[in-house]
Amino acid sequence: MTAYEIIAKKRDGGELDSAEIAFMVNGFLAGDVADYQMSAFLMAVLFSGMSEAETEILTRLMLESGATLDLSAVEGVKVDKHSTGGVGDKLSLIVAPVAAAAGVRVPMISGRGLGHTGGTLDKLESIPGMRTDWGPEDVVRIVSDVGMAIVGQSPEVAPADRKMYALRDVTATIECVPLIVGSILSKKLAAGLDALVLDVKVGRGAFMKDHESARALAQRLIATAKSLGLPAVALLTDMESPLGLTVGNALEVAESVEVLKGSGPPDVRETSLALAARMIQLAGESADTEAALAVAERVLDDGSALEVFGRFVAAQGGDPRVVSDPGVLPAATLRETVAAASSGYVTAIDALEIGLTSLALGAGRTTVEDPVDPAVGIEIASPVGSEVSRGEPLAIVHANEGGDVDAAVVRTRAAFEIGGERPAARSRVLEALD
Amino acid sequence: MTAYEIIAKKRDGGELDSAEIAFMVNGFLAGDVADYQMSAFLMAVLFSGMSEAETEILTRLMLESGATLDLSAVEGVKVDKHSTGGVGDKLSLIVAPVAAAAGVRVPMISGRGLGHTGGTLDKLESIPGMRTDWGPEDVVRIVSDVGMAIVGQSPEVAPADRKMYALRDVTATIECVPLIVGSILSKKLAAGLDALVLDVKVGRGAFMKDHESARALAQRLIATAKSLGLPAVALLTDMESPLGLTVGNALEVAESVEVLKGSGPPDVRETSLALAARMIQLAGESADTEAALAVAERVLDDGSALEVFGRFVAAQGGDPRVVSDPGVLPAATLRETVAAASSGYVTAIDALEIGLTSLALGAGRTTVEDPVDPAVGIEIASPVGSEVSRGEPLAIVHANEGGDVDAAVVRTRAAFEIGGERPAARSRVLEALD
Numbered sequence: 001m002t003a004y005e006i007i008a009k010k011r012d013g014g015e016l017d018s019a020e021i022a023f024m025v026n027g028f029l030a031g032d033v034a035d036y037q038m039s040a041f042l043m044a045v046l047f048s049g050m051s052e053a054e055t056e057i058l059t060r061l062m063l064e065s066g067a068t069l070d071l072s073a074v075e076g077v078k079v080d081k082h083s084t085g086g087v088g089d090k091l092s093l094i095v096a097p098v099a100a101a102a103g104v105r106v107p108m109i110s111g112r113g114l115g116h117t118g119g120t121l122d123k124l125e126s127i128p129g130m131r132t133d134w135g136p137e138d139v140v141r142i143v144s145d146v147g148m149a150i151v152g153q154s155p156e157v158a159p160a161d162r163k164m165y166a167l168r169d170v171t172a173t174i175e176c177v178p179l180i181v182g183s184i185l186s187k188k189l190a191a192g193l194d195a196l197v198l199d200v201k202v203g204r205g206a207f208m209k210d211h212e213s214a215r216a217l218a219q220r221l222i223a224t225a226k227s228l229g230l231p232a233v234a235l236l237t238d239m240e241s242p243l244g245l246t247v248g249n250a251l252e253v254a255e256s257v258e259v260l261k262g263s264g265p266p267d268v269r270e271t272s273l274a275l276a277a278r279m280i281q282l283a284g285e286s287a288d289t290e291a292a293l294a295v296a297e298r299v300l301d302d303g304s305a306l307e308v309f310g311r312f313v314a315a316q317g318g319d320p321r322v323v324s325d326p327g328v329l330p331a332a333t334l335r336e337t338v339a340a341a342s343s344g345y346v347t348a349i350d351a352l353e354i355g356l357t358s359l360a361l362g363a364g365r366t367t368v369e370d371p372v373d374p375a376v377g378i379e380i381a382s383p384v385g386s387e388v389s390r391g392e393p394l395a396i397v398h399a400n401e402g403g404d405v406d407a408a409v410v411r412t413r414a415a416f417e418i419g420g421e422r423p424a425a426r427s428r429v430l431e432a433l434d
Numbered sequence: 435m436t437a438y439e440i441i442a443k444k445r446d447g448g449e450l451d452s453a454e455i456a457f458m459v460n461g462f463l464a465g466d467v468a469d470y471q472m473s474a475f476l477m478a479v480l481f482s483g484m485s486e487a488e489t490e491i492l493t494r495l496m497l498e499s500g501a502t503l504d505l506s507a508v509e510g511v512k513v514d515k516h517s518t519g520g521v522g523d524k525l526s527l528i529v530a531p532v533a534a535a536a537g538v539r540v541p542m543i544s545g546r547g548l549g550h551t552g553g554t555l556d557k558l559e560s561i562p563g564m565r566t567d568w569g570p571e572d573v574v575r576i577v578s579d580v581g582m583a584i585v586g587q588s589p590e591v592a593p594a595d596r597k598m599y600a601l602r603d604v605t606a607t608i609e610c611v612p613l614i615v616g617s618i619l620s621k622k623l624a625a626g627l628d629a630l631v632l633d634v635k636v637g638r639g640a641f642m643k644d645h646e647s648a649r650a651l652a653q654r655l656i657a658t659a660k661s662l663g664l665p666a667v668a669l670l671t672d673m674e675s676p677l678g679l680t681v682g683n684a685l686e687v688a689e690s691v692e693v694l695k696g697s698g699p700p701d702v703r704e705t706s707l708a709l710a711a712r713m714i715q716l717a718g719e720s721a722d723t724e725a726a727l728a729v730a731e732r733v734l735d736d737g738s739a740l741e742v743f744g745r746f747v748a749a750q751g752g753d754p755r756v757v758s759d760p761g762v763l764p765a766a767t768l769r770e771t772v773a774a775a776s777s778g779y780v781t782a783i784d785a786l787e788i789g790l791t792s793l794a795l796g797a798g799r800t801t802v803e804d805p806v807d808p809a810v811g812i813e814i815a816s817p818v819g820s821e822v823s824r825g826e827p828l829a830i831v832h833a834n835e836g837g838d839v840d841a842a843v844v845r846t847r848a849a850f851e852i853g854g855e856r857p858a859a860r861s862r863v864l865e866a867l868d
Contacts, residue, residue, distance in 0.1 A: 008606035011480065039470040040605035043477035046445065171474035172442035 003027065003037040011044040018057045025061040029160045035167055042164070042173040050178035055220060056227045058178060062186035063228075065160035069109075069191045073140045076105040077283040081197045081275055082184060084217070085117035087205040087355035088242035091272050092120045092150065093256035094300075097308040098276035100147030101299035102292075104283040107143045108150045109191050113364040113372065116205065116355030118252070121152050122364075126250035126329055126374030130318030142315045147308055149316065158186040175207060181220050189228055195282035196225055196232040197275055202430060203240035205351025211236065211430065218433045233278050233434040237271055238426070241349040241384050244268040248363045248377010248398060250329040257323055260306040265383070271428045273297060278432075289432075330375040332398035336405050337381075340388040344418040347384065353415035354378055360411075361403045376400055378412055385423055437461065437471040444478040452491045459495040463594045469601055476598070476607040484612035489654060490661050492612060496620035497662075499594035503543075503625045507574045510539040511717040515631045515709055516618060518651070519551035521639040521789035522676035525706050526554045526584060527690035528734075531742040532710035534581030535733035536726075538717040541577045542584045543625050547798040547806065548603075550639065550789030552686070555586050556798075560684035560763055560808030564752030576749045581742055583750065592620040609641060615654050623662055629716035630659055630666040631709055636864060637674035639785025645670065645864065652867045667712050667868040671705055672860070675783040675818050678702040682797045682811010682832060684763040691757055694740040699817070705862045707731060712866075723866075764809040766832035770839050771815075774822045778852040781818065787849035788812055794845075795837045810834055812846055819857055 006020045024041055027033035050058065071078060081095050096106045110132070113119035121132045134142065134151045142149040155162070161183050168174050188196055200208065200218040208214035218234035225232035244265040246255045258264035259272065277292035286292035299305050306323055314320040321328050358364060362373035381393040388394065394416050399405045440454045458475055461467035484492065505512060515529050530540045544566070547553035555566045568576065568585045576583040589596070595617050602608050622630055634642065634652040642648035652668035659666035678699040680689045692698035693706060711726035720726035733739050740757055748754040755762050792798060796807035815827040822828065828850050833839045 004604060004606055011477070011606050034604070035470040036473040036601060037605055040473040040477045040607060043445070043474045043481075044606075047477075047481040167470060170438060170468070171471055172438055172445050172478075173474060 003033045003041070007037060007041045007044055010041060010048050013048050015051050016054055021054060021057045022061055025058065025065065025160050029065055029163055038164070039167055039171040039173065042168055042171065042176070042179065045179060046173050046176040052220070052223055052227070055178040055181050055224050058182040059185045059189070059224055059228060062158050062161045062182050063189045066158045066190065067154065067156035069136050069139070069154065069157065071107050071136070071140055071143070071192050074105050074107065074143045076103070077194045078105045078107055078192070079195045079197065079279045079283050080106065080108050080188060080191065080193050081199060081279060082188060083199040084201050084207055086201040086239040086243060087116060087118065087351040088244050088247045088252065089118060089201070090123060090244065090252035090256045090268070091199065091275060093123065093253065093309070094259050094268065094272040094305070095275045095279070096148045096150060097260065097305040097312060098272060098296050098300050099279040101304035101308045102276070102280045102295045103285050104279050105143050106148035106279070107139055107191060108148065109153055109187060110150050111153065112368070114368065115364065115366070116352055116359055118247070118249070118364060120150060122372050122374070123249045123252050124150060124318070126253055127313060127318040127322050128328055130313065131316055134316065146311045146315050148312050153187060157190040161186050177217050177220050180207070180217060181224050184221065185225055185228065185230070189230055193230060196230055197278045197282065198222070198232060198234035199275055200234050200236050201239035202236050203238055203351060205242065205355055206239035215431065215433070222433060231282060233282065233432065235274060235278065235429055236431040236433070238428045238430055239351055242351050242354045242380065243271065243428070245380045245383060246377060247354055247358045249372065249374040250331070251377045251379060251398065253322065254326040254329055257326065260300065260309055262301055267428045273300065274429045332375040332400050334399040334405055336397045336399065336409050337393045338395040338397060338409050338412045339391050340382070340394050340416070340418060341390065341413060342418050343389045344420055345422045346382050346386045346388060346394070346416055347419040347423045348417040349380065349384055350415040353411060357408050357411045357415070361397070361399050361408055373400055376403060385425060387422070388418065437467045437475070441471060441475045441478055444475060444482050447482050449485050450488055455488060455491045456495055459492065459499065459594050463499055463597055472598070473601055473605040473607070476602055476605065476610070476613065479613060480607050480610040486654070486657055486661070489612040489615050489658050492616040493619045493623070493658055493662060496592050496595045496616050497623045500592045500624065501588065501590035503570050503573070503588065503591065505541050505570070505574055505577070505626050508539050508541065508577045510537070511628045512539045512541055512626070513629045513631065513713045513717050514540065514542050514622060514625065514627050515633060515713060516622060517633040518635050518641055520635040520673040520677060521550060521552065521785040522678050522681045522686065523552060523635070524557060524678065524686035524690045524702070525633065525709060527557065527687065527743070528693050528702065528706040528739070529709045529713070530582045530584060531694065531739040531746060532706060532730050532734050533713040535738035535742045536710070536714045536729045537719050538713050539577050540582035540713070541573055541625060542582065543587055543621060544584050545587065546802070548802065549798065549800070550786055550793055552681070552683070552798060554584060556806050556808070557683045557686050558584060558752070560687055561747060561752040561756050562762055564747065565750055568750065580745045580749050582746050587621060591624045595620050611651050611654050614641070614651060615658050618655065619659055619662065619664070623664055627664060630664055631712045631716065632656070632666060632668035633709055634668050634670050635673035636670050637672055637785065639676065639789055640673040649865065649867070656867060665716060667716065667866065669708060669712065669863055670865040670867070672862045672864055673785055676785045676788045676814065677705065677862070679814045679817060680811060681788055681792045683806065683808040684765070685811045685813060685832065687756065688760040688763055691760065694734065694743055696735055701862045707734065708863045766809040766834050768833040768839055770831045770833065770843055771827045772829040772831060772843050772846045773825050774816070774828050774852060775824065775847060776852050777823045778854055779856045780816050780820045780822060780828070780850055781853040781857045782851040783814065783818055784849040787845060791842050791845045791849070795831070795833050795842055807834055810837060819859060821856070822852065
């Protein structure tokens, strides 16, 4: 068996067996398969695809390439939520405390922002003192005490995925269903969860630009997770426009606290409750989705979720005053209003453009080494469906010295589409799959 | 512009412009584009293809990456013949002297065998003393004196092709029309030819397994050559079964001499004359193909081509007695007959299997560093169409100490198909394209 033969077989549309996939994945990690062979293989997989059986093998090999996280000491049913990444996606900060307040144990393993998509860890670290680098014993303690924890991935988990992802990132082989599935699930499986809720984003600000490809990804994620013993469900949610009214780390934390207090943008509240309800249902805390949704609404509206969030922040070293005083969060020095150039209705806001503009202001990173400015970002004053008159604010750019505010204003204005008719209201939750 | 963006554009089926292709080709040669990015790009090209315009740009960039061979001092019209590679393909040894005897100047740049296909340089070097590493001044002198020369590629010609080919060879990206075209033509264009005849092989022993893909390659070769100022025509020729009755370096030289003497296998004679006629016609030595074919037959049958061959061997340092005494060629120590296991007609001989068996005996190389045994190979006793009785010889394996003769006998026998009906006779020349 040689790397050449395996690449050629996949190139020609063949189905690889377990020994062949192991030869590539383990060989690459060991340095026996050259990176130029792996990248050709990954591109062949992107074009030829992988069957469900191949995807399961790939995921299992990535999982087995590294350590697992022993959370068995946590009592109760452990459920995580994973998002495929979007713009303004602060849902973890709301979903986790809502689910935890309903009795679910939520040991959430999260990531950092890359490119136009934000990362939950970056958002949390805008809270003064907050740490996300806790080890397994700490995670067990915090989840047992508070009901939830949100921490970064241990470098010992799924090293094959890390090495393959780094290569995919520079060879245009990210956008490939079986590779995405292997990457997501190998890490989730390593955490020893009892169930997983997937938030698969669809639209301009997401990896998956159309409903069909997002559904294909969600179906493969669910099938592979189940075949590897992890019950999973997925919601397809809309990512055409940014989620909520804020994009940027501290801005999104403040907005999440608003939602946990029972106010905040309706789309964030609706999507958070829908995801939390699935976690509650999967954990067996409610008999059906409707009952689970009622529980989620109750623990959000009665302040229990906010209380969990405050204890979670304190447990991970953050300043718990963040739940009562957003003034503890870093704020940008410049605020520039983006005024509407014409009158009408906001019919669309390009999530990708808003994400890229926020990235350019310093809220995100282009490479994993880049520092992140917690304070900067974009606040949307007129979300989709608003009526605006020429000169009225569409958005506010939050910037610090060194950020190109003028460029951000121009780009933000261009991301708004203004038309003559009010667009039909639509739900963020497009479809549920299990 | 980044390598990532260019890979992604090609992956998504986009047409690259000249700056983008230059970024990849020149960047790779300069070390600015990593090999793992180039291999992902090459696999994307394999799947997405390249337009005629892109292929022309790629070919020109590969040509311009290195030196050109100045053969302007050679008087007369310079025409080369290039084969896409086959099993038992000794045609250059006959075509070049026939064309030269008819007045064409033939500065042939040839290659070495790799994998199951043989190489003209390896065949020539089985002649004692023969050298193929002559420089430009020597090529000018030899072609001017004798009418032909056959030498290896200068390492200064098309270095981008050399570096890309080495990567393609280990990443399963050889079988791709625009990449094959760029690789072949960049080197032919560097030789300053006036015209080129292409022998595109079709069938089990060739790169192109079916007529349709061989025609697509031939058409793209002709179109790209013409757009870069090099008149070209192509013959599609059959490579289902080995060409002639010998596979192996010295064996093929001896067979070529037989053909130059007016005997030898009819398929080798027919194909050689057809190719030489195209060279004669392109050089303007004959008005049409029929007249050119008559000229080719005449210079073959009157001994002029054999005389040119003898002078060519002598000019390049080889023992000219090879034209009268095959005993000067190295001979294998073991000859093992492969007997027919059943009676009937030979309906097919798998060229790929024969090529691989000859390779395993030492006649070819798996990597460019492997030494080649000039004496070993396979001699076919019963070509396609022969009637054989059980126990009669199908072939003779020529082996030296260390070669696995038993395995070669078994494999050679299995490469023969014996059936109840005599197969219809068919010409090796399947189609002419210009």
